[in-house]
Amino acid sequence: MISQIPRLVRKLVRLVIPKPVLDGLERLRATQPIAERRCPVCNFSGYFGLAGFPPRIDALCPTCGSLERHRLFWLWFSDNKSLQSPVLHFAAEKMLSDRLQGCFEEYSTADLHADADLQLNIEDIKLRSESQGSVICNHVLEHVDDQKALSELYRILVTGGSLVVTVPLVEGWDSTYENDNITDPALRVLHFGQSDHLRMYGADFRERVRSVGFMIEEEYVGRGPQVVDYGLTRGERIFICRKLG
Template sequence: MKRLIRWALNHIPRPVLQRMASWTVPVMGLFYRGRGVECPLCGSKYRKFLPYGYVRSRANALCPKCLSLERHRLLWLYLTRETDLLTAFPRTLHIAPEVCIMRHLKSHFKSRPGQYLTADLESPLADLHFDVQQIPLEDNSVDVVLCNHILEHVADDRKALRELHRILKPGGWGILLSPVDRDYEQTFEDDSIVDPDERTRIFGQYDHRRIYGQDYIDRLREAGFEAADIDYAAALPEAERLRYALPEDHIYVVYKY
């Protein structure tokens, strides 16, 4: 199973993979029935989650029903417990929307057309299609921005961050997650590495352009944001961390004042 999923991630185009996953992954989940873990997004229970990873497969990662990964489950717990996103109706821009989260937000905002917008460079699931380095929205036009695991892909992440800051209203907030390797003090990037296999070996994924280090939050602040680095999983009871198979990732929340 690990080899099959890893091969698919590295060889099937992302738009095709997104369409295929909705029916192939639940079939795989039939072999994982049990009660060892629970997904907080869909409520499904399995003896463990599916493995997932481009280079090294992470055990206990992918929910077979809603396709949530560890970071999605952690983010969902933060959104539902620590914000008013699911109780109010702030104008929200969700870039590269995680399907497992988008389903809930679309349902929540159904009675408020135009308050929830999804965007992606190419995904057929998104409402808008644009490059995050050049967002076709007016200044100060959204209350909330969700933009996760995108900045490591773009050529000029600083330009993308300035764009996100530009469109966010004063008083607005956002969550900008990226994979951060805390063993690195400084972000590592090298555009001279162009071979896809070599990029996968070095950056962990063929389409990643950098490995963020401890200075990631400084980049968020350079764009004009106030930013908070929250070790949210560590604040949760161990029983929850195990039940939901949560990662050690941090939540990066930004504010515009």
Template structure:
């Protein structure tokens, strides 16, 4: 019922008459009717193809909390050595705690971590682990929901799911990130660049691909000075 030619999902490579609304705020033109990806997934896939050259380079890739369609596309690329990991996900290849990764130091050239860290009890420890398993010249690509406040909201008294639901709007969240997200990543030994990659497209192309507004990709690489 959604077939048409007005929008295009680059992940499942299908055209539709519309993307669907999604989220508590009912964002328009958000959800792909076929593969159920959102704006951030389509944007990341374009960035991986065009900037990382994911289809061309031999890379060791770690994908945290893998999105099924993105995992499928990445696993099918013969130039990648790909692993996916999560604490509980049935689609992940490895069941691991991001706060204590089982992989050797400097194992991965590329790590994908989208909308994960807000759900981790100790995000600083998780970032240190991600930095440890990243090669010296590798990239960690992060995405996170940023709230309107300047600094991250983190309530140490919100210990139960019910308390976290009241504090953050979701029972499985441990904080709501503010606009200091890049700084929080940087102090764990990263150099961080925030990329609003949708701006690489015209407004017409953004609507065609369903890229949304103000979605950032944080590109983190090893800083020269280690953990601050």
């Protein structure tokens, strides 16, 4: 009889509480964290929060604000501190820039807004050619004219310099999806993930990078248990692109 009690309680709850309310509670339950994770950026261990639209579970570190891509970057960086100075970081994420500042002889953040160290337009970078050792560029190219931006990034790097780049990418698509006819912001979210995304990249992202002269030297992907431990996006990649001159 005792073993029947939970089932009876559930039956009673279903009788007393209206179905729409129960459905709402069920949806709320589905947004709760699945498991405790670790943040390699700030060393937090515990439950991550929701981020994005539609919301991703176990995405946001409550301490430093890192998302999946920032944790992937930090895992890569922790093993590869060989980036050449000066380092230029476009649209720098604060939790990364705070920590990267002290790692290099010369490190600058760059953006259109005045808070950045250097106010720069990535499509028309007012810097000397061959003046930067490395550029970090996380989730920027999908917002801009990427051919102009990639050409400019190639131009400002010294020979042997590196571009470390991430973009939203659907590996199963051969070609990048762009559609200028979709102008309604809500529809752009539906098609491209964000209203200000100009495209959703396919596997041909690599050709776009190579077309301006870069060689893709390494593609770093979070693997197996790492994805679970650190709350990474399965299959997300960091492209390390070299200017060979």
